[in-house]
Amino acid sequence: MxxxxxxxxxxxxxxxxxxxSPETAGTDTSDKKSNNKGAEQANKTDVTIAIEADAGTLLANTDVNYTTDVQIRNIYDPLIDRDPKTGEVIPALATEWENIDEHTWEFTLKEGVSFHNGAPFNAEAVKFSIDFILDEANNSFYRSRWVDVQEVKVIDDYKVQIMTSAPFPSMVQRVAEDLLIMEPGYVKEVGLDEAAKKPIGTGAYKFKEWRRDEHLKLEANEEYWNGKPAIKDVTFRYVPEFGSRLSSFLSGEIDLFKNVPVDSVENIKSNQNAKIESIxxxxxxxxxxxxxxxxxxxxxxxxxxxxxxxxxxxxxxxxxxxxxxxxxxxxxxxxxxxxxxxxxxxxxxxxxxxxxxxxxxxxxxxxxxxxxxxxxxxxxxxxxxxxxxxxxxxxxxxxxxxxxxxxxxxxxxxxxxxxxxxxxxxxxxxxxxxxxxxxxxxxxxxxxxxxxxxxxxxxxxxxxxxxxxxxxxxxxxxxxxxxxxxxxxxxxxLYAVHKDLQFHPRVDERIQVFEMKW
The missing domain is CATH 3.10.105.10 (Dipeptide-binding Protein; Domain 3)
Structure with a gap:
């Protein structure tokens, strides 16, 4: 007993x-400690996002890791995206796709898209990106998901076929979840190590600076095929401890972070410049x-x-x-x-x-x-x-x-x-x-x-x-x-968000800065 x-x-x-617990309780969120800069937000064109850890690499199609993926998806584009609210697949760099037979999938590609270095996006880039996953020498953690892919065939500049050794009914899901498109000429020219540090994609943001365990800085791609981004400068700041993320958020140093512990939700809501978004x-x-x-x-x-x-x-x-x-x-x-x-x-x-x-x-x-x-x-x-x-x-x-x-x-x-x-x-x-x-x-x-x-x-x-x-x-x-x-x-x-930042959480957890504005 x-x-x-x-x-x-x-x-x-x-x-x-x-x-x-002290680790999640955070700091005093009374008005005297809040960041009272609401009037200044109308002219803001930058955003700072805190995440828990650095990216493993900036090279696409390599690291199965959320903290890597959430950053590099602002640099590279997928062939197929997901609807932010429903998760249903929607076109991106591929305009349509067709299952020709159990072993063949065909993708029609968007025309007129350029990489950040001016090189054209085309079927060769798609083939290169998939072949990169399949090559054992590249040590891609995605490879086990793609082992049944036998060949990627370029039909013309804007049409590509993926041939499989066995029926592959989940191909559309694999393309949507895994595949990002790399610029073949750049990777071949500078090598994998350099491309992993200074990436080039077709995405809404270009690489600017990466300091290991500190931050990644991006700048707007003004020639983006889907329109000019409203946010011009992006910083992903690496802040492992929640208490530090919360303090930085309440002091106005960061504008957004994910994974708010439930015992800190009311603290954030009580701050006059903060809101909680959830999905x-x-x-x-x-x-x-x-x-x-x-x-x-x-x-x-x-x-x-x-x-x-x-x-x-x-x-x-x-x-x-x-x-x-x-x-x-x-x-x-x-x-x-x-x-x-x-x-x-x-x-x-x-x-x-x-x-x-x-x-x-x-x-x-x-x-x-x-x-x-x-x-x-x-x-x-x-x-x-x-x-x-x-x-x-x-x-x-x-x-x-x-x-x-x-x-x-x-x-x-x-x-x-x-x-x-x-x-x-x-x-x-x-x-x-x-x-x-x-x-x-x-x-x-x-x-x-x-x-x-x-x-x-x-x-x-x-x-x-x-x-x-x-x-x-x-x-x-x-x-x-x-x-x-x-x-x-x-x-x-649960996301902590500056009250003036228009941000809507996605069901797939991706943080796409192109979708935000002040």
Whole structure:
């Protein structure tokens, strides 16, 4: 009884300190400390955006990493974009596309578009950009998504065909999510290292300056094919700590940042020059139960036990203040192939029984849980709360907090321990999530079982929509049975925005400065 009482007191303390933690509480937002410069905004032509980490590279089609992608999409354009509100695919550098047969896709390209150095955009640039992904020497983290592409064929200057070795029904999704167009002549002339530092694209903004771990500066492309940008100068400033981002925002040094912790929303709203913008994201958040690591989580019963022991409803209520949509499987409801799955209800007794069936007493387990700090809303606080929930049944959990870039490196290099927190998005269709997070070769996978991968391989080439949806539904149920993850929630994106900046969050999380103005 005494042990139970201590546990209850500890949890009350955790919840209180989580809701008021110094790391997310920020600074005083009273009027005396607010940035009272509203009258000056009418003449502003620049914007400063704070993000959590530097880009891994400025070379397109290389780094599967949100902080890289969100910056370089202002420099490079895609062939296919997404509608900011719905996520539906829409034309960009490609005006139309056609599935000629199961092995051939044809794209018609926009004419009259130029790269920042004046070179023409054409089919050769598209071929070069895809061939770059396919070339193993380039070490593109996108390559595993494109391995079935056999050849890119230039039909004429403004028409290109992508030929595949196997049926590739998700080609449009792959092009929309992955592919950005590079200038072949420039890359060949200066080499990959220089092109990765001083990029050239067709986008709304040109490269100006990049100082590692400090900032990236861009300037407007006045010849942009889609019109002149209203914002003329852009600075992406790298500010890893939330408290520093908030202080800089309230003092007027930055105009916009994403991933506001829920316990700071009212502080920002109370500032006379600030507002909160929000949108239901396509990103999913989860705890990977890492069976690449040689530990207890190789046993399915242990993974199932952890699912029963973690109370996601409590996490949503006490740590996220309800800002998220609970998931029971690997896909969010916004996903094209989503199917309803029967999740693990919170049942500590069932968790203990499963551990004993696997040959463990709860007290025998000392697990690790890796988390980034400030990459996702309340990520460190969520990790600490999960550790406390597992402690309730006797499992000891050591929480390790990583800088974001190091967190990704540890996942890619298979250096993670038992569990790690990660988000994945945009996640609009099943293959891009399931193939990339549950197969052996995928760089961000934390789970692999041969039987599951075999089912994934069977589902990928299915063109018939009903057959494809059923196949991915079966895989979702299988992954829940295998307890590959502890699914958490579909993320709610919260942005701190200067009150005079016209900014509307996108469902795909991209921050397109071309869409903003003062």
């Amino acid at each position: 005494r042990k139970q009482a201590y546990t209850f007191i500890f949890m009350i303390f955790l919840i209180v300190t989580t809701a008021c 239901g994201s396509s990103r999913v958040n989860y705890v990977a139960l890492n069976n690449f690591f040689n530990g207890p989580l190789k046993d399915k019963k242990v993974r199932q036990a952890l699912n029963y022991a973690v109370d996601v409803d409590e996490l949503l209520e006490t740590v996220l203040n309800g800002n998220g949509t609970k998931m029971t499987g690997p896909l969010a409801k916004i996903n094209l192939e989503y199917t309803e799955t029967e999740g693990y209800q919170h049942d500590p007794d069932k968790a203990i029984a499963l551990l004993k069936e696997a040959g463990y007493e709860p007290e025998d387990l000392n697990l690790t849980l890796d988390t980034p700090n400030g990459r996702y809303p309340m990520d460190t606080q969520v990790a600490q709360a999960i550790a406390a929930q597992l402690q309730r049944i006797g499992i000891k959990v050591d929480v390790e907090v990583n800088e974001w870039g190091n967190h990704l490196t540890k996942i890619r290099q298979r250096e993670m321990g038992d569990m790690f927190i990660l988000g994945w998005g945009p996640a609009f269709e099943g293959q891009s999530t399931i193939e990339n997070l549950f197969t052996e070769a995928a760089p961000y996978s934390g789970f692999y079982e041969p039987a599951v991968e075999e089912e994934i391989k069977k589902a990928i080439p299915l063109f018939d929509p009903e057959e494809r949806k059923k196949a991915f539904a079966d895989i979702q149920h299988l992954l829940v049975e295998e307890a590959a993850w502890i699914p958490l929630w579909q993320q709610a994106d």
